[in-house]
Amino acid sequence: MILGIVSIPISCCWPVGGVLSVLGLIFSILGKKKVDTGLANNRGIVIAGIATSIAGLVLSIAFAILALTFPSDFDWNQWIEENSQP
16 A cells, blocks of 8 residues: 555656556555455555555556657746746
8 A cells, every 4th residue: 555655646757656556556456365365354455555556557657648748848938938828
């Protein structure tokens, strides 16, 4: 669950956030298997780990698409000047 929670704010750095999300999802699925076999009793935490990992992964993918779609030499100052209201 911790990896999933950490991956959400770090998803703006999409390679790191994506890796943390995938690791969180893997560990949460392994934890769910232990809960299902009766070796653990933390089903709520496992479900929260899966949910936060999926959310972090979705955000990382969204940031990756944005980073790869828009050019890195985008001039924010020019855009603000063109689109600011007088």
